[in-house]
Amino acid sequence: MTQPPPAHELVIRPLTGPDELSLFRTLPYVLDHELADDLAAGLRRPEWMWVALRGDRVMARAAWWAQTAGAAPLTLDFFDLDDTLPEPERGETGLRLLETAMARLFPAGAERPEYGRYIPPDWRTDPVARDAVEARMRAVGRTGARLLVERLRLEWTPGTAAVPEPGGRLVFRAVRDREELVSLMADVLDGTLDAHSRASLESGLSPRVVADEQYDEELTQYRSPGAWWRIAELPDGDPVGFVLPARNNYHAIIAYIGVLPGHRGHGYIDEILAEGTRILAAEGVPRIRASTDVGNVPMARAFERAGYVNFERAVNMVWD
CATH class of the missing domain: 3.40.630.30 (Gcn5-related N-acetyltransferase (GNAT))
Incomplete structure (x- = not known):
């Protein structure tokens, strides 16, 4: 009979199935509400969703997303750390998770999908947000990635902005x-x-x-x-x-x-x-x-x- 690992040992593994979604959601992110539908639509797979566990506690998580069902992963869009952990433990845990998961999902020489993360618009001036953003970027960077771009995400909402009128020149x-x-x-x-x-x-x-x-x-x-x-x-x-x-x-x-x-x-x-x-x-x-x-x-x-x-x-x- 296989014995469970000691409670203090870090276990890194993919989800066993959609029934472990609640475990994956232990750490929060703004896209959590899309996970169930993405799994049902085939845009995510349990084997693309990884957790680093110490006992029952999720210390870090990562997941990849595909644009269409049946396609290869396009983006690493979930990478979260338990921000109550001290450094260097927090960063080392995230690094081990990424290295383990990517070694399984992307064999040597295979192209790795880019990492994308949504962040608060004021993340540079909010110390808590800045710490979280930079901790994740440092861990991803230690796997060999580099920052490509920072982008603005924008929204137009009826009722708060008028529908623009034609200008007449075009x-x-x-x-x-x-x-x-x-x-x-x-x-x-x-x-x-x-x-x-x-x-x-x-x-x-x-x-x-x-x-x-x-x-x-x-x-x-x-x-x-x-x-x-x-x-x-x-x-x-x-x-x-x-x-x-x-x-x-x-x-x-x-x-x-x-x-x-x-x-x-x-x-x-x-x-x-x-x-x-x-x-x-x-x-x-x-x-x-x-x-x-x-x-x-x-x-x-x-x-x-x-x-x-x-x-x-x-x-x-x-x-x-």
Whole structure:
């Protein structure tokens, strides 16, 4: 008969099944309410959800998420530590959990999904929040990851922000086909301030390949119709940019927005964002979510002018 491990011994293992979800939820995070539905939809699997236990106490946890059922993990989006633990025990526990889980899930040489975490908007000035954020980033960093970007998470809510009115300078129409949109997506990568896009370009991929991959791997996964997507043109038919309002597994979102290089600096972004907001507002959605890099100041200001509120931030770390 197998004897249980001593109560003081750290045990690191995946969940045995969905019935252990309550154990996993012992440590809190803002996405806890999505776990049950994600498991049912196949976006998570028990073998992707790991805990570090000392007796019955969860000392740390980690979990990966896939964009669609049957797909490989896309993001390490849960990584929590028991913040009552002293250092270095807290960090060492998190490090051991990550190293053990990733060795099982991602064999040597396999690409590791990026780490993403939602954090309070004031995390740098709140000592408790800053300690928690930095402890997790240190542990992830010790596995070889580096910070890629910090992002603003934004929200527009009916009733607290007015539906933007058309500006009158641009004409909007539906996207004709994949080729038209991908071509415009490739064009807006010239001078992009988006860290993920820049990283892809700096890796040696051409703008066209980056655009093709984003279309195939991201845009095709949305639950909303492509008929919502809009091309912005001048009255003479010259394309200025585009906006892709959409619905993912959880929220209505501004999935992608861009202005072509030759038309930047004229304030067109406000009218293009307003069009995307109007389309989603007309669907009666309770909120619209969006995000942009902290370093993309022009886009952040456009969202602010449109009534989007920065309710949260996110950090993304990657393994090279």
